[in-house]
Amino acid sequence: xxxxxxxxxxxxxxxxxxxxxxxxxxxxxxxxxxxxxxxxxxxxxxxxxxxxxxxxxxxxxxxxxxxxxxxxxxxxxxxxxxxxxxxxxxxxxxxxxxxxxxxxxxxxxxxxxxxxxxxxxxxxxxxxxxxxxxxxxxxxxxxxxxxxxxxxxxxxxxxxxxxxxxxxxxxxxxxxxxxxxxxxxxxxxxxxxxxxxxxxxxxxxxxxxxxxxxxxxxxxxxxxxxxxxxxxxxxxxxxxxxxxxxxxxxxxxxxxxxxxxxxxxx
Amino acid sequence: xxxxxxxxxxxxxxxxxxxxxxxxxxxxxxxxxxxxxxxxxxxxxxxxxxxxxxxxxxxxxxxxxxxxxxxxxxxxxxxxxxxxxxxxxxxxxxxxxxxxxxxxxxxxxxxxxxxxxxxxxxxxxxxxxxxxxxxxxxxxxxxxxxxxxxxxxxxxxxxxxxxxxxxxxxxxxxxxxxxxxxxxxxxxxxxxxxxxxxxxxxxxxxxxxxxxxxxxxxxxxxxxxxxxxxxxxxxxxxxxxxxxxxxxxxxxxxxxxxxxxxxxxxxxxxxxxxxxxxxxxxxxxxxxxxxxxxxxxxxxxxxxxxxxxxxxxxxxxxxxxxxxxxxxxxxxxxxxxxxxxxxxxxxxxxxxxxxxxxxxxxxxxxxxxxxxxxxxxxxxxxxxxxxxxxxxxxxxxxxxxxxxxxxxxxxxxxxxxxxxxxxxxxx
Numbered sequence: 001x002x003x004x005x006x007x008x009x010x011x012x013x014x015x016x017x018x019x020x021x022x023x024x025x026x027x028x029x030x031x032x033x034x035x036x037x038x039x040x041x042x043x044x045x046x047x048x049x050x051x052x053x054x055x056x057x058x059x060x061x062x063x064x065x066x067x068x069x070x071x072x073x074x075x076x077x078x079x080x081x082x083x084x085x086x087x088x089x090x091x092x093x094x095x096x097x098x099x100x101x102x103x104x105x106x107x108x109x110x111x112x113x114x115x116x117x118x119x120x121x122x123x124x125x126x127x128x129x130x131x132x133x134x135x136x137x138x139x140x141x142x143x144x145x146x147x148x149x150x151x152x153x154x155x156x157x158x159x160x161x162x163x164x165x166x167x168x169x170x171x172x173x174x175x176x177x178x179x180x181x182x183x184x185x186x187x188x189x190x191x192x193x194x195x196x197x198x199x200x201x202x203x204x205x206x207x208x209x210x211x212x213x214x215x216x217x218x219x220x221x222x223x224x225x226x227x228x229x230x231x232x233x234x235x236x237x238x239x240x241x242x243x244x245x246x247x248x249x250x251x252x253x254x255x256x257x258x259x260x261x262x263x264x265x266x
Numbered sequence: 267x268x269x270x271x272x273x274x275x276x277x278x279x280x281x282x283x284x285x286x287x288x289x290x291x292x293x294x295x296x297x298x299x300x301x302x303x304x305x306x307x308x309x310x311x312x313x314x315x316x317x318x319x320x321x322x323x324x325x326x327x328x329x330x331x332x333x334x335x336x337x338x339x340x341x342x343x344x345x346x347x348x349x350x351x352x353x354x355x356x357x358x359x360x361x362x363x364x365x366x367x368x369x370x371x372x373x374x375x376x377x378x379x380x381x382x383x384x385x386x387x388x389x390x391x392x393x394x395x396x397x398x399x400x401x402x403x404x405x406x407x408x409x410x411x412x413x414x415x416x417x418x419x420x421x422x423x424x425x426x427x428x429x430x431x432x433x434x435x436x437x438x439x440x441x442x443x444x445x446x447x448x449x450x451x452x453x454x455x456x457x458x459x460x461x462x463x464x465x466x467x468x469x470x471x472x473x474x475x476x477x478x479x480x481x482x483x484x485x486x487x488x489x490x491x492x493x494x495x496x497x498x499x500x501x502x503x504x505x506x507x508x509x510x511x512x513x514x515x516x517x518x519x520x521x522x523x524x525x526x527x528x529x530x531x532x533x534x535x536x537x538x539x540x541x542x543x544x545x546x547x548x549x550x551x552x553x554x555x556x557x558x559x560x561x562x563x564x565x566x567x568x569x570x571x572x573x574x575x576x577x578x579x580x581x582x583x584x585x586x587x588x589x590x591x592x593x594x595x596x597x598x599x600x601x602x603x604x605x606x607x608x609x610x611x612x613x614x615x616x617x618x619x620x621x622x623x624x625x626x627x628x629x630x631x632x633x634x635x636x637x638x639x640x641x642x643x644x645x646x647x648x649x650x651x652x653x654x655x656x657x658x659x660x661x662x663x664x665x666x667x668x669x670x671x672x673x674x675x676x677x678x679x680x681x682x683x684x685x686x687x688x689x690x691x692x693x
Contacts, residue, residue: 011692032679034691041691048692062689066678074631075667076547076653078516080674082523109511117515158632163511189637190325193576198631198650202680203666206628209581216576 004049005262011048012059014095026058026125027097029111031104032067033233039240040233046262047103047127053265054139058101064091070106073114075199082118085110089120099123101130103258105159105232106197112164126160128231128257132169135176144178146264152179153223154257155216155239156191157232170231170257177264182223192216196234217242221252228254272354272477279481286488293559293601296608300555301506301514312642313503322640326570332386333640339379343429345372350477363444373445377433381449384426391419401569406588411491411567418492421483428479431472439465494566498641501564504557505642510633513650516546547654550615551600552608554593555651561643562594571635571645577628584628586635586645592620593648617652626652627664 017024028051034044051058069084092100100122102108112124134140152174160166167188174181186192195205195212205211217239220228228243230236236254243249303309315321320337323330349362363369394402394415433447437454439462447454457465487493545553571586572578578585596616603610617623626649635645656662663671670680677684 008693011689013689030688030691032681035688036679036681036683036690044691060689063685065688066685067674067680069674071670071680072674073513074650074653075663075670076650076655076657077663077671078519078546078654079523079658080671082516082519083527084674084678086523086527109509113509113512114515118520158630158634159511162633162637164509190574190634192574192579193630193632193634195576195580195630198629198646199667199670200630202670203627203664206577206582206584206624208577208583208628212576212580212630215580 005042005045009045009049009052011052013062014059015062015064017059018095023096024057024059025099026056027092027095027100028058028060029100029102029104029107030060030065031102031107031233033104035065037233037237040236040256043103043233043236043256043258046256047258049262050131050140050258050265051101054134061091068107068110070110071199071202073110074197075202085115085118085120089115089118092120092122097122099125101125101127103127103233103256105157105163106234109159109163126164126166126169128160128166128169128173131258131261132172132176135173140261141266142177142261142264143266144264147177147179147260150179150226151182151224152227152229152260153182153184153220153225154187154229154231155184155194155220155235156188157230157235158191158193158197160231161191162189170229173257173261174229177260179227179260181229182225184219184223186219192219194232194235194238196238201234201237213238213242214245217246221246221248225252227260228252229257229260230254231257269355269357275478275481276351276355279485282485283488286485289602290488290563292605293597294556296552296601296604297554297556297559300557301508303504305507308507309503312505312507313499316502316640316642317499320640322638322642325638325640332389335379336383336386339375339383342372342375342379346376346429347477347480350473354477360444369444370446374448376429377447377450380426380429380433384423384430387419387423387426391416391423394419401573404569404572404585404587406585406591407567411591414490414492415567417486418490421479421486425476425479425483428472428476432469432476435465435469435472439469491565491567493563494641497560497564498566501560501641501643504560506557506644506647510636510646514647516654518546545655546658547656548648548651549617549655549659551596552604553651553655554597557644558593558648558651559597561641561645561648562590562597564641565590565594565643567591568640570638570640571643574634574638576630576632576634582624582628583622584625586649589621589625589645589648590643592616596620617655621652623656623662626656 012024014024014027028048030044033040035041066088067084068088069081072084073081100111102111102124105126108124108126111120111122115122131140135142154170154174156167171181184191192215193212194216220239228239230239236256240249240254243252243254320330320334323333345362349360352361353359393399430450433450434454434457437443437447437450438457487495548554565587567587569587572588575584575586596619600610600612603612617626629646629649631646631650633646636643673680673682
């Protein structure tokens with residue numbers, strides 16, 4: 001882990017920034033997993049660290065952030081989803097937010113594709129596309145020597161891949177880091193789900209022969225990786241569980257793309 | 267004489283087909299709105315790419331390639347069939363031959379396709395009956411479904427045999443030939459020893475056999491999974507243009523939520539023309555959207571959806587193909603009664619009747635099925651509408667999900683943590 005991530009980092013909070021009369025260019029939408037999931041909190045931190053390093057004009061909502069409503073909606077509770085969404089939209093409009101960067105693909109999908117139906121129109125940017133752009137423009141600099149000789153396999157999250165056709169940005173980033181991405185047999189639009197989408201994350205799965213996350217972990221293990229790269233908090237939970245199930249958590253790391261960048265960034 | 271017979275047969279074909287079409291039209295009139303159909307330019311573009319260039323089907327290389335050749339061959343053969351109808355009515359012979367080079371090309375493609383398709387159909391029948399291909403089986407496929415598949419394959423095989431026969435005996439019986447028939451031209455000389463009368467008779471038999479098979483097949487289709495042939499292209503054309511990840515908004519809920527959040531509007535007059543729907547989500551046939559129903563008519567039960575479904579792969583009860591088959595089954599069972607009486611009930615429902623609650627909750631909304639479907643059938647939207655019914659009408663979510671609902675409501679997160687801790691990650 002990069003030294004900077006071991007201690008507290010400074011993150012601007014929307015209410016404070018707004019009080020000084022400034023309007024940040026971007027809202028960094030952290031998401032509930034970024035806020036509360038012990039493992040994924042580190043990803044949120046790594047991404048904020050990158051934003052700080054790049055000098056991006058952003059802020060987070062902090063205590064004012066609330067669930068987008070995605071798990072409720074996909075569990076059939078349209079009423080709860082719309083209440084969450086409208087409350088969030090009111091907040092966004094109060095802060096005159098124009099651009100939103102997300103790390104969680106589920107938040108990304110719902111903010112980008114579904115909030116407009118309720119009057120919430122923003123430019124919603126997924127962090128992978130944002131980071132790929134920063135690498136391409138040369139603003140984000142990488143020391144490839146920091147990440148050499150690691151075999152990576154990237155797992156496409158359904159809500160970035162099939163749901164929103166984002167396949168190239170993560171591969172571009174992995175390549176730019178000087179890492180080799182060994183594709184799983186099922187990848188890109190053929191990728192197998194980790195098993196957590198559609199609110200499955202929060203419930204036991206139905207009876208069957210096998211858990212989906214084990215099937216997917218086996219896909220990843222076949223590439224003989226040092227790192228399974230993910231870009232979604234739910235995928236991370238599932239595949240990390242899969243590595244534990246296979247007793248591989250010592251040899252193989254499950255890292256988010258943002259963490260890979262934070263490690264190699266100069 | 268033969269013109270009169272042909273006209274009568276054609277009229278009967280159309281009348282029977284119209285009867286089936288009206289029945290289906292009435293069922294469509296029962297359906298609910300799905301989304302407005304706009305952007306015709308984009309839809310035409312999508313239809314060209316997905317249907318005519320068979321984009322999605324190539325995701326499965328070998329079977330996809332065979333399907334594409336069959337499809338393209340069919341298009342060429344269709345021109346020939348149209349010509350046969352004109353010939354039959356007008357008493358002409360090969361009336362489209364004035365098209366010249368274009369005619370030669372269409373006939374040549376049609377002739378080669380007849381043999382290629384016949385060969386492929388034999389392979390398809392062997393594949394289906396002798397090789398144990400998982401995708402072509404499944405608990406949702408009844409004996410009737412399998413018989414339906416074999417009937418369609420047999421009909422197509424006979425269509426191709428008669429088409430080839432027509433071409434062969436046309437070549438053998440004529441000195442001046444219009445059109446080019448590359449493969450039949452090899453076979454025709456083998457019949458050189460037969461009398462010209464016999465040749466003409468054989469041509470007649472194949473000609474009539476071919477056109478009658480088309481007429482019969484066309485009228486079997488509305489009752490077969492092979493209705494696919496008619497409905498697949500419209501299904502692609504009418505499929506949604508939004509990203510796969512997007513769920514449809516329930517405007518009826520939006521109205522209620524707006525009223526809750528802004529009570530003054532509660533006293534304002536309700537907007538006219540928008541009655542609150544009888545039911546949230548989908549419980550049964552009367553709740554299907556037009557897209558659900560057209561999906562079910564276009565589906566040819568190929569099983570590509572089920573073969574990529576993570577739940578199905580890992581042995582759960584969910585099979586996306588079954589969901590789509592069940593739409594058609596239930597509509598067939600209940601729809602005609604609903605046409606007569608919209609309050610009809612048979613004391614059964616789709617949910618807990620054909621579709622178990624277990625299937626509904628096994629979906630991860632990963633969209634692999636929807637991405638794989640060559641016809642853009644939208645399984646996840648349907649499954650999520652079933653969930654909407656269970657949760658909003660019956661409050662019948664699994665208990666863990668009820669827990670996350672109350673967490674989201676109370677703390678704005680699916681987990682039971684306080685708002686106050688939302689910035690702990692910066693530490």
